[in-house]
Amino acid sequence: MGTLSAWSENLSTKKKKKVIKQLVEGQDSANQLQILLHNNNNNPSQQQQTEHHLSSTKEQLVDKILSSFNQTLAELTSVNVSSSHNQTGSNDDQLVKSEDCSESRRLRPKDKRGCYKRKRAEEAWTVVSATTKDGHGWRKYGQKEILNSKHPRSYFRCTRKYDQGCRATKQVQRLEDDGSQMHRTTYIGTHTCTNRSFKGPRIISNFESRGTCMAPIKQHDDRLSNLAPTTPVIKRETKEEMSGTPSDVTELDSAMWKDLMEFECYSEPDVMISNVYSCTGIKFRNFEMDFVNGFEFDGSDECVL
């Protein structure tokens, strides 16, 4: 995982401005969307009227928001990737070792547990949010008490790890401040699975198309055969996710709205917009504050994950 200082140093002023602009645009769209949703909830008949007054429709706003995140993330991760040394190659190597190891482990007697190769730092980014939902299926595989932290950290891997070889993992930890239901979610690695269960905004998954040195960018299903382990027994871990397979934009959107509504239930509308995204190793205050302060990261140790 690259350090914050390294990340920040590699972010040119020009890029910072671009990133800020994109995020502000996204925030603006989100605000408009919030108004729309709010009006829709209170008085559905008013919605069309409101929509007319605003410059965009719901769908357009969602597009803008997602586009904002996608562009921003692409910008940031291109920095990330360029600043990281032979990340992918070593990752692949590590992963192969790890997978091989885990394969053999299954046959090993109990007393020989733990033969694995820890993954090298993959690119990671962090989301601070009241909800940990992100539209992907996750399986919890561990929990740890973290030194000087009140709350334990939970470890999740993609449910498609074994059937599609997806490497994505995430770590979720509740923020220190009491009373707050906010969680810090650190995503590590990108999804290489074809997730047909899309339940919410796939902000994260759009990383997949960053066109960098990550996993194969091939979008065809033939990659499944490439990535799928040769293990004869494939456990299906995504029962409920497979049931719904949104195939068109309408279904996809309705799923997205559902998730957005859930999100709204978790947090006050005013909070909703402001306290969401940050990236690798950023201090986890209100991210909006960082915008105001010119997107400056001090690279101090307190931000190390």
Add this chain to the structure above:
DNA sequence: ACAATTTGACCGTG
């Protein structure tokens, strides 16, 4: 019965 989570051990990294 199967899937998901919990939990303690194992082990890599710094």
Add this chain to the structure above:
DNA sequence: CACGGTCAAATTGT
């Protein structure tokens, strides 16, 4: 050696 990421047996849930 401490910390924390990962594994898998045991437990719990559906």
